Amino acid sequence: MAGNVVEVSENTWNAEVLKSDRPVLVDFWAAWCGPCRIVAPVIEELANIHSNKMKFAKLNVDDNQRLAGQYQVMSIPTFAIFVGGEVKKRFVGAMPKERFVSELSEWLK
Amino acid sequence: MANEYDVIVIGGGPAGLTAGLYTARSMLKVKLFEKEGVGGQAAITDYIENFPGFPDGISGFELSDKIRKQAEKFGVEIGYAEVTSVDFSGSVKKITTTDGEYEAKAVIITTGVRPTKLDVPGAAELTGRGISYCATCDGPFFKNKRVLVLGGGNSAVEEAVYLTRFASQVTIVHRRDELRTDKILQERARKNDKVDFMFDSVLTKVSGDGLVSGAVVKNVKTGEEVTVPVNGIFVFIGNLPNTEVFNGKIELDEKGYIVTNNNLMTSASGVFAAGDVRNNPLKQVVTATGEGALAAVSAEKYIES
Numbered sequence: 001m002a003g004n005v006v007e008v009s010e011n012t013w014n015a016e017v018l019k020s021d022r023p024v025l026v027d028f029w030a031a032w033c034g035p036c037r038i039v040a041p042v043i044e045e046l047a048n049i050h051s052n053k054m055k056f057a058k059l060n061v062d063d064n065q066r067l068a069g070q071y072q073v074m075s076i077p078t079f080a081i082f083v084g085g086e087v088k089k090r091f092v093g094a095m096p097k098e099r100f101v102s103e104l105s106e107w108l109k
Numbered sequence: 110m111a112n113e114y115d116v117i118v119i120g121g122g123p124a125g126l127t128a129g130l131y132t133a134r135s136m137l138k139v140k141l142f143e144k145e146g147v148g149g150q151a152a153i154t155d156y157i158e159n160f161p162g163f164p165d166g167i168s169g170f171e172l173s174d175k176i177r178k179q180a181e182k183f184g185v186e187i188g189y190a191e192v193t194s195v196d197f198s199g200s201v202k203k204i205t206t207t208d209g210e211y212e213a214k215a216v217i218i219t220t221g222v223r224p225t226k227l228d229v230p231g232a233a234e235l236t237g238r239g240i241s242y243c244a245t246c247d248g249p250f251f252k253n254k255r256v257l258v259l260g261g262g263n264s265a266v267e268e269a270v271y272l273t274r275f276a277s278q279v280t281i282v283h284r285r286d287e288l289r290t291d292k293i294l295q296e297r298a299r300k301n302d303k304v305d306f307m308f309d310s311v312l313t314k315v316s317g318d319g320l321v322s323g324a325v326v327k328n329v330k331t332g333e334e335v336t337v338p339v340n341g342i343f344v345f346i347g348n349l350p351n352t353e354v355f356n357g358k359i360e361l362d363e364k365g366y367i368v369t370n371n372n373l374m375t376s377a378s379g380v381f382a383a384g385d386v387r388n389n390p391l392k393q394v395v396t397a398t399g400e401g402a403l404a405a406v407s408a409e410k411y412i413e414s
Contacts, residue, residue, distance in 0.1 A: 038146025075237040092237030
C-alpha cells in the first residue's frame with residue numbers, strides 16, 4: 001500500500017515536486033535494489049505521520065532514467081529534499097527511522 | 110510486564126533471524142531488534158550460490174526474506190528499533206532501545222558488520238555520485254562505463270564479476286600482489302574479458318565535478334601514481350564490527366569483534382553472539398545461520414539451568 005507516499009514520474013515531476021507548496025522528500029529507487037525495499041516501509045511510516053508538513057514522493061529511476069540522470073543519481077536509494085523546486089539536501093542509503101527524522105528535522109518542525 | 114522476554118536478539122541478519130527462529134520454536138518468548146531492515150549484508154548480495162539446498166543459487170534478498178518469514182511463523186516479534194545501551198551485569202539483562210526499555214533472561218548479539226568507508230580526498234563529496242558500496246543497487250547506472258572495484262576479498266571479486274553485466278571495463282584495485290578469494294571466484298574473474306587488475310595498488314584520490322570522472326591510483330611498491338579515467342568506484346575494502354554499544358560490557362578482540370566460548374557465550378553470562386560480529390574465521394550465510402542455531406540452543410540451556 002502506497003498510502004501517503006506519492007509515486008511520481010517524468011510527467012508529474014513538475015506539478016508534484018518542483019511546484020509543490022510543501023517541501024518534498026523524493027526517494028529515488030528501483031525494484032532491483034534491496035536497501036530500497038528495506039527502507040520503503042520507513043518512508044511510508046514517516047509519510048503517515050508527517051504528510052501535513054512535507055510531501056513524501058518516490059521516483060522509479062528505471063522508468064524515469066532521464067530525471068535520474070539530470071539529478072546525477074548514481075546510487076540508490078538516494079533521497080533529496082526539494083523546496084521551491086531546488087534541492088536543499090541529499091543523502092544516500094538505507095538508515096534507521098531516527099536518522100531520517102534527524103535529516104528531515106528542519107522541515108518537520 | 111509487556112517488555113519482558115525470555116530472549117532478546119539484537120540484529121536481523123541471517124544469524125539473528127535463525128537464532129530467533131530456533132528460540133521461538135522452543136516456545137520461548139522472543140523479541141528481535143533490527144535498526145534498518147532484516148537481511149543484513151546478505152540482503153544486498155546478488156546471488157548466493159553456496160547456500161545448501163539451492164542448486165541454482167538464490168538472491169540474497171529472497172533468502173533473507175524467507176528466513177524472516179520462517180522466524181515470524183514460529184512467533185519471533187521483530188521490532189524496528191536501534192539498541193542504544195545495554196546492561197548485562199545482572200541475571201536480568203536490560204536493553205534500552207529507541208523504542209523503550211526491554212528485559213530478557215538471555216541476549217543473543219547478531220549485529221554483524223558494516224563496510225569500511227573510503228577515506229580519501231573526494232570520497233565524501235562523491236559518494237552516491239559514482240562511489241558506491243552496493244553493486245546490486247547501483248550496477249545498472251554504469252552501463253558501458255568503466256569502473257574500479259577496490260578490494261581483493263570475496264566480496265570485491267564477486268561484485269566485480271557481477272558488474273561486468275553492465276560496465277564496459279572493471280578494474281580490480283588491490284593493495285596486495287594476489288587476491289585472497291575462493292579459487293572458483295578467481296577463475297571466474299581471470300577468465301572474464303572485461304575484468305583486469307591493478308595489484309599492489311591503492312586509491313589515493315577521487316575527482317569529478319558532480320559525478321566521478323577519475324581516480325588516482327598509487328602503486329605501493331614503486332610509489333608511482335596514475336590517473337585512471339573512471340565513472341564508478343565500488344568499495345569493498347573490508348568490514349567493521351557493529352559492537353560500539355557493547356564496548357566495555359563484554360570482551361571484544363583487538364579489532365572489535367566479539368569473543369565467545371565454544372557454546373557462543375560471551376564474557377557476560379547469559380549473553381551470546383553469532384554470525385559475522387563474532388571473531389570467527391568464516392563470514393558466510395551458512396556459518397551465520399549455523400552459529401545462530403548454536404547460540405539459540407545455548408541460550409535455551411542457560412535459561413533452563
